[in-house]
Amino acid sequence: MRALPVIAFLFVFALTGCRASQAPDTAQDVTITVNITETPQKVGQFALMVTLLDAAQNPINGAKIDVTGDMTHAGMVPVKGTAEGGASGLYAVPFQWTMSGDWIVTVRATLPDGRIATRRFEVRVSNP
Amino acid sequence: MTTPARPPLYRPDVPLGPDVLRLPVIGRLLKAKRGRLILQIPLLIGAALLVYDGFTGSQIASQNLASVGVWVHYRGFVILALLLAGNLFCMGCPFTLPRTLARRLSLRGRRWPKALRNKWIAIGGLFVIFWLYEWLDIWASPLLTAWLIVAYFVGSFVLEAVFTESAFCKYVCPLGAFNFAYSTLSPTQITARDPAICRTCVGKECINGSYAEKPVILIDEIADGVPTKTHQHGPDGVLGCGTLLFVPQMKSNMDCTLCLDCARACPHDNVALTLHAPARQLRDPAAWPARWDVGALVVALAFMGITNAFGMIPPIYALLESLQGVLGAGSEGISLLIVFLIGNLALPGIASVAAARLALLLTGTRAAGTALRDTFAAFAPAFVPIGAGIWAAHYGFHFAVGALTIIPIFHNFLIDHGIMIFGGSPNWALGSLLSPDQFAPMEVILVIGGYLGSMLIARQVAARRFGPKAQLGWLPYALIFLLMMLAAFSIFSQPMEMRGTGLH
Numbered sequence: 001m002r003a004l005p006v007i008a009f010l011f012v013f014a015l016t017g018c019r020a021s022q023a024p025d026t027a028q029d030v031t032i033t034v035n036i037t038e039t040p041q042k043v044g045q046f047a048l049m050v051t052l053l054d055a056a057q058n059p060i061n062g063a064k065i066d067v068t069g070d071m072t073h074a075g076m077v078p079v080k081g082t083a084e085g086g087a088s089g090l091y092a093v094p095f096q097w098t099m100s101g102d103w104i105v106t107v108r109a110t111l112p113d114g115r116i117a118t119r120r121f122e123v124r125v126s127n128p
Numbered sequence: 129m130t131t132p133a134r135p136p137l138y139r140p141d142v143p144l145g146p147d148v149l150r151l152p153v154i155g156r157l158l159k160a161k162r163g164r165l166i167l168q169i170p171l172l173i174g175a176a177l178l179v180y181d182g183f184t185g186s187q188i189a190s191q192n193l194a195s196v197g198v199w200v201h202y203r204g205f206v207i208l209a210l211l212l213a214g215n216l217f218c219m220g221c222p223f224t225l226p227r228t229l230a231r232r233l234s235l236r237g238r239r240w241p242k243a244l245r246n247k248w249i250a251i252g253g254l255f256v257i258f259w260l261y262e263w264l265d266i267w268a269s270p271l272l273t274a275w276l277i278v279a280y281f282v283g284s285f286v287l288e289a290v291f292t293e294s295a296f297c298k299y300v301c302p303l304g305a306f307n308f309a310y311s312t313l314s315p316t317q318i319t320a321r322d323p324a325i326c327r328t329c330v331g332k333e334c335i336n337g338s339y340a341e342k343p344v345i346l347i348d349e350i351a352d353g354v355p356t357k358t359h360q361h362g363p364d365g366v367l368g369c370g371t372l373l374f375v376p377q378m379k380s381n382m383d384c385t386l387c388l389d390c391a392r393a394c395p396h397d398n399v400a401l402t403l404h405a406p407a408r409q410l411r412d413p414a415a416w417p418a419r420w421d422v423g424a425l426v427v428a429l430a431f432m433g434i435t436n437a438f439g440m441i442p443p444i445y446a447l448l449e450s451l452q453g454v455l456g457a458g459s460e461g462i463s464l465l466i467v468f469l470i471g472n473l474a475l476p477g478i479a480s481v482a483a484a485r486l487a488l489l490l491t492g493t494r495a496a497g498t499a500l501r502d503t504f505a506a507f508a509p510a511f512v513p514i515g516a517g518i519w520a521a522h523y524g525f526h527f528a529v530g531a532l533t534i535i536p537i538f539h540n541f542l543i544d545h546g547i548m549i550f551g552g553s554p555n556w557a558l559g560s561l562l563s564p565d566q567f568a569p570m571e572v573i574l575v576i577g578g579y580l581g582s583m584l585i586a587r588q589v590a591a592r593r594f595g596p597k598a599q600l601g602w603l604p605y606a607l608i609f610l611l612m613m614l615a616a617f618s619i620f621s622q623p624m625e626m627r628g629t630g631l632h
Contacts, residue, residue, distance in 0.1 A: 070188045072268040074195035075530020077559030100442070100623055102268075104188055126442075127623050 027117035029055035041125040048095035059089025062112040072102040097125040147400040167220025182274025192270035199267045204527025214316040218385035223284040240295040247421040250305035263461045294370030311381035312409045326376035334375040334390035338365030359395035366392045380415035410509040423508030427480045430515030435471035437522045441622045483604035490600040510586035517578020521571040528567040532558040579613040
């Protein structure tokens with residue numbers, strides 16, 4: 001019985017060797033921009049515009065875009081949105097700010113060649 | 129002013145409520161030698177998981193077990209447990225497990241310095257924690273949250289290794305101070321079943337413990353030369369009360385970690401965990417010592433509840449920005465320090481001392497000697513209900529809005545480790561038990577309930593201390609509680625903002 005706490009600790013810390021890493025960013029040369037970093041954001045629904053450009057600044061079409069918005073405070077439901085196809089490297093992702101405050105937006109683009117590009121943006125959202 | 133009679137050394141015989149320790153299954157479990165481990169082991173494993181995920185997992189707070197577990201679930205369950213049952217989280221505190229190891233390594237013999245045997249360090253600890261919490265946005269950082277948990281383990285271990293009593297729990301731990309203060313509202317309390325037995329008890333095992341390196345037989349009474357009661361101490365015995373409380377003299381839950389070592393150590397099976405009306409301890413004048421530090425703890429905590437909630441709404445931006453305009457850019461920590469010094473220390477200190485002084489003046493009571501301190505201390509318990517109401521409204525909001533987020537986060541944690549027993553896609557839509565709008569009426573009930581409780585207790589204290597002039601003595605406190613309630617409503621009625629460190 002006395003050994004239980006020790007065993008518990010060892011078990012948990014042994015897990016550190018098993019943790020799968022997040023999907024690696026295999027397309028670091030890709031530029032991802034979003035239309036939420038420059039303009040003031042208000043609570044509500046909108047189309048989050050994601051632009052994908054390759055290393056030569058040419059638009060990338062045919063990618064799959066997954067967007068996750070997390071509030072910085074624990075205990076808030078993340079907001080998710082997806083878009084596919086794209087035109088001139090532009091993807092319209094249906095999205096919604098559900099609460100005012102600070103958000104971390106993670107954009108994950110699965111490119112037509114299978115590579116993955118992930119970028120993170122920080123946004124402050126206020127009430128309308 | 130009437131001077132309260134000196135309380136008896138032993139608590140007088142009072143009708144006891146139902147004894148939880150006598151309940152068929154739960155009583156036996158609680159009193160079992162390893163009974164505390166039933167709570168401690170799961171909480172230790174939980175704490176280890178939080179630390180692990182905090183260090184190695186996603187650093188987005190809403191995707192990490194450390195942030196969600198501590199800032200949503202722990203806080204929510206703590207206030208719920210205190211209001212409905214008792215100090216269950218000190219009872220199950222995993223920090224005390226390495227503490228037990230520390231005791232075995234301990235140098236023993238050294239007591240916590242006498243000058244520090246009060247609540248000032250705990251008040252300072254609470255102040256620093258709340259300040260760091262806002263300044264460093266610990267709630268938005270799984271890594272800092274994990275470090276905070278580690279710091280608790282280390283602090284508990286070190287202090288236990290150096291000092292004989294549980295100094296960390298009683299004098300240092302900010303969580304313990306919070307739990308002690310609000311457990312005085314709880315419907316349970318440790319007490320002696322029959323104080324007469326305690327009077328004749330030789331070993332006082334509830335405080336001294338029944339642990340002995342070699343077997344020792346104790347004799348409680350010798351009648352006609354024949355020992356009529358014996359019991360044995362030995363290596364299988366248990367330690368006595370870590371916070372040095374003597375059961376028959378306990379009048380409130382203050383400083384009681386509900387470890388139940390007293391019940392396990394008592395050879396006469398004379399310790400009870402009785403049920404009583406909630407807040408009874410707040411109405412018992414003998415339950416509160418006439419001490420500045422104890423009074424300051426509960427008063428400061430009530431104001432800290434307001435300041436802590438204030439940190440979550442938009443006006444804090446404007447206030448901090450205007451302060452930074454004066455102090456210069458990059459001075460957020462200093463600006464917050466000023467806000468917190470005023471809101472968490474100066475305001476409660478000035479308001480409560482001024483109220484005591486005003487009550488004495490209005491009632492024409494001669495403010496000589498210790499009258500000011502005694503009045504301050506006598507009214508201090510009245511700050512407990514409104515403080516608990518504000519904290520419960522705040523913590524309850526986060527719990528109601530985010531309780532279910534732990535499910536997809538834990539699911540994701542399992543997937544991260546290749547454990548696919550629940551499938552490969554967490555349901556991230558799981559989040560709230562109640563929406564913010566649905567929880568709003570509960571916030572109103574909690575704050576008004578706390579306010580009314582405080583008003584009632586203050587009125588009773590005023591009647592006791594000032595007799596026919598009670599109304600005048602009550603007035604300053606009624607005004608403070610009204611302002612506190614209005615401040616709380618003003619905060620809770622505004623849209624809450626979830627701010628974070630990355631954007632500053």
